[in-house]
Amino acid sequence: MCQHNPRCPDADSADRDQAQLVTQAVSQGWGRRCNGLLTFDDTGGLLPDGRIIAPQRPLPTLAGAA
């Protein structure tokens, strides 16, 4: 688990996306954080237990769809 000091926020905490990045696939648009959270360039995420976090901002493709 987390070896950082101070310890990274848990995946269940509100500041979960402040955990340190341990893997980052820039070309694929995602990164994995120390607490197991996957974060995506669209600001969405995937928790270690499989729950999905909806993107926190509108996607550019939706803005001009109407």
Ligand SMILES: [Zn+2]
């Ligand atoms: Zn950590």
